[in-house]
Amino acid sequence: MTSSKPGADDGEQSLAAICVRALLDRHDVPRHKHSTLTAAVLGLSYSHAHRKVQKDSTWSLEELQRMAEFFGETLSQLVSQGDADAPRTAVLLAGSARVPCQVWLEPEPKPAQPGSLVAIGAGSEWVVMPAGDNPPAHAFGIRLLVLQGDAQTARRIAVLDDKRDTTDSLVDALAASGFEATPFYTAQDLADAVRARPFDGYLIDWIIGNDDSRALIAGIREGDPRCPIGLLTGEFDTGRAQANEVAEAVRRYKLMFFEKPLRLPIISAQLTQAFSPR
Structure with missing residues (x-):
């Protein structure tokens, strides 16, 4: 994700911070608490954590792993937020049914029309559901949804x-x-x-x-x-x-x-x- 050597590529550093901020956003951590929570998870000073969140300090793979695990996600799921073209394994909630599916998401969360389908990161998986009257700010629009038959989803x-x-x-x-x-x-x-x-x-x-x-x-x-x-x-x-x-x-x-x-x-x-x- 990013090099630990001086002069590491700024694009890589930016992607790491973007992925972490997306992680924090979809778990409803207020923006003003991003640096505080990052400091607590990684055992860093507030100023060091703030630099990481603001993209001008490098991230190690171990640090990204700890951030992902804190929210019950995998490192690959955290990193995949930077790749809008990658399909996500998800569960479509339709009444009492839970239908396995894959979704291709819009690059960024944005307001959705009530009744449209949106995808929301929930712990280690994605959930697809109708947006409702007040969709959460971290809901992603769906470009493509593919159902995966009638296989049962584990409880x-x-x-x-x-x-x-x-x-x-x-x-x-x-x-x-x-x-x-x-x-x-x-x-x-x-x-x-x-x-x-x-x-x-x-x-x-x-x-x-x-x-x-x-x-x-x-x-x-x-x-x-x-x-x-x-x-x-x-x-x-x-x-x-x-x-x-x-x-x-x-x-x-x-x-x-x-x-x-x-x-x-x-x-x-x-x-x-x-x-x-x-």
């Missing part, structure tokens, strides 16, 4: 646990069962992702850090009354989780419950059953 499951080994094991088990699982290690990261685009289902630890996940679960359930949510905990013996509070959450928010140590095949089976036609 997207968010997995939240601040113990990384537990989260990663769950993600691997769900992937082996045909789900598209995304790991999260903080409640805020998951809440931000849900605002961008809700998941089909969730597995959430009851205790995250020093707090329970009641408020996060309540917000998810308010937005989707029927999606499967599995509640996890192994803190009854430590006293950090109280059985009566967990039971109340299970009842109130219609949750599945899995006690640690987790039986991963059972979790996968329960999720599969939850998505089966009734």
Whole structure:
């Protein structure tokens, strides 16, 4: 993307910064916070991050990778924003249907007419949907859309646990069962992702850090009354989780419950059953 040597090509440096700014824009980071967030992600001073965002400081591939991963994207997806002619793999939302497709986008986001189809970057994928009355500023117009038949799209499951080994094991088990699982290690990261685009289902630890996940679960359930949510905990013996509070959450928010140590095949089976036609 850009050389780390003095005198690196200005066009390459500009493309790197343009791609990063597009990344920040499509994840609804306000322009005035671009440099602050970049500094936090990369561990840089504000002034150094500001120079990067404003194109006069070089970007390493490692830095671009960290920016992409922070928002759940791949490096290739971040870099592809500079290539308007490349097709994007996307999902067309049509009522309750999710249809795999490929889209060729306009070079820059621009206002769209209500009812027209637009593409919006959501985490690690693109979503195609009608623009609505107030389309988001980061929506791209579509030059060409190609549907990819009636293949089923894997259900997207968010997995939240601040113990990384537990989260990663769950993600691997769900992937082996045909789900598209995304790991999260903080409640805020998951809440931000849900605002961008809700998941089909969730597995959430009851205790995250020093707090329970009641408020996060309540917000998810308010937005989707029927999606499967599995509640996890192994803190009854430590006293950090109280059985009566967990039971109340299970009842109130219609949750599945899995006690640690987790039986991963059972979790996968329960999720599969939850998505089966009734």
